[in-house]
Every structure is written in structure tokens, then in C-alpha cells.
Amino acid sequence: MTQDELKALVGRAALQYVPPGGLVGVGTGSTVNHFIDALATLPRPVAGAVSSSEASTARLRRHGIPVLEPGAVERLPVYVDGADEIDPRGFMTKGGGAALTREKIVAELAERFVCIVDQSKQVPALGGYPVPVEVIEMAAPRLVRRFAALGGQARLRPGVRTDNGHPLLDVHGLVIEDPSAFEREVNQWPGVVTVGIFAQQRAHVCLVGTPEGVRTLVF
Numbered sequence: 122m123t124q125d126e127l128k129a130l131v132g133r134a135a136l137q138y139v140p141p142g143g144l145v146g147v148g149t150g151s152t153v154n155h156f157i158d159a160l161a162t163l164p165r166p167v168a169g170a171v172s173s174s175e176a177s178t179a180r181l182r183r184h185g186i187p188v189l190e191p192g193a194v195e196r197l198p199v200y201v202d203g204a205d206e207i208d209p210r211g212f213m214t215k216g217g218g219a220a221l222t223r224e225k226i227v228a229e230l231a232e233r234f235v236c237i238v239d240q241s242k243q244v245p246a247l248g249g250y251p252v253p254v255e256v257i258e259m260a261a262p263r264l265v266r267r268f269a270a271l272g273g274q275a276r277l278r279p280g281v282r283t284d285n286g287h288p289l290l291d292v293h294g295l296v297i298e299d300p301s302a303f304e305r306e307v308n309q310w311p312g313v314v315t316v317g318i319f320a321q322q323r324a325h326v327c328l329v330g331t332p333e334g335v336r337t338l339v340f
């Protein structure tokens with residue numbers, strides 16, 4: 122099976138976590154695109170979705186799925202999103218698609234984070250994939266130096282602005298042994314909007330696409 126077929130498999134499998142006629146939080150990326158397409162096939166449509174990016178909003182609307190603002194919703198039963206890496210405890214690196222800030226905002230509303238990945242995203246420890254960090258532009262040079270002091274090489278992602286209008290750093294060469302401590306530390310550096318380590322908002326369930334089928338991990 123191709124990587125895209127594995128993504129489609131878990132995109133469809135995530136439907137079992139969506140309450141019929143209820144609300145759902147929707148992430149961003151190529152795996153989530155499959156989930157959105159699968160949502161549109163439900164016999165009993167969802168009442169609406171809270172979206173984490175302009176791209177997902179556009180795709181949801183093309184399918185006729187109502188999109189609600191996060192502020193209009195107090196709680197969501199479930200948030201479904203992909204990841205760039207996921208470790209054995211459900212900690213993730215996210216933001217490869219530049220949507221990390223809104224993804225954290227919507228994930229925080231949800232009772233349950235269902236992560237959908239192909240098997241290539243499973244890692245023993247985070248850091249192999251460069252950690253995305255959304256930043257305020259004027260702080261970027263200082264932040265590059267702060268990551269260097271941790272042993273990381275931070276590079277501006279060329280030509281990319283987030284949906285919030287900010288640039289992104291991608292931090293290479295980190296080994297993140299304690300994702301919670303790393304997220305807490307980097308979050309309080311002035312000029313950091315969001316760090317793409319999801320420890321506070323880690324996955325509760327991960328659906329892993331493999332050639333043998335979907336493997337379900339519960340954390």
C-alpha cells in the first residue's frame with residue numbers, strides 16, 4: 122500500500138469516534154483531508170465542525186459541512202488530526218502544515234484527541250522531525266540563538282506565513298526526552314506564539330495505518 126492509501130485508511134477509521142449528528146474538531150493536513158472526505162459520506166451528517174485552518178475550512182465547506190468558530194463551542198467530544206511524529210506516550214510533533222497554533226486551540230476544546238497517522242510517523246522519541254515553532258517576526262533572531270543553546274538549529278521556513286500571519290522556525294537536531302518540560306520551557310520565551318510539541322494536548326488514541334490494517338493505540 123502507498124503512504125497515501127494508509128492515510129486514507131486511518132482517515133476513514135476515525136469516523137467511529139465521531140458522534141452521529143454531533144460536533145467534531147478537525148485538524149489539518151493530507152491525512153485529515155481523507156478524514157474530511159470520509160465525514161462527507163456519513164449517513165447521518167455531523168452537525169458541524171470546528172476547523173484548525175483555512176485549508177480545512179475550505180474543504181469542509183466544499184462538502185457542505187457547517188463550520189463553527191471555536192468561540193461558539195464550549196466543548197467538543199472529539200478532535201481528529203494527523204501528526205509529523207508520535208511517540209509511545211502519545212506526545213506529538215505537529216505543524217508540518219503550519220497550522221499548529223489553531224490546532225492546539227481546537228484540540229484544547231476536545232474531550233478526546235484522536236491522532237491519525239501512517240506507520241512512518243511512529244518514533245521512539247521526538248526530535249527527528251524538525252520542530253515547527255510559530256513566532257513573532259521581530260523575535261526570530263533571538264529565538265534562533267536560544268534554540269542553538271539547546272543544541273538545535275532553527276531555520277525560518279522560506280516563503281511561509283501561518284493563517285495568523287506569522288513566520289515559522291523549523292528546529293533541527295533536537296532530542297526531546299521530556300516533551301512536557303520542553304513545551305513548557307519554550308512556550309514562555311518571548312516571541313514564541315506556539316511550539317509544535319503537543320504534550321499538554323497529547324493524543325488519547327492513535328490510529329496507525331499499516332499494510333496489515335489499522336492499529337489502535339490508547340494512551
Ligand code: 5RP
Nearest residue numbers: 150151152203216217218220
Ligand atoms: C499540520 C499538521 C499535520 O497534522 C502534520 O503535518 C501531518 O500532516 P500529514 O497528514 O499531511 O502527513 O500538524 O500543521
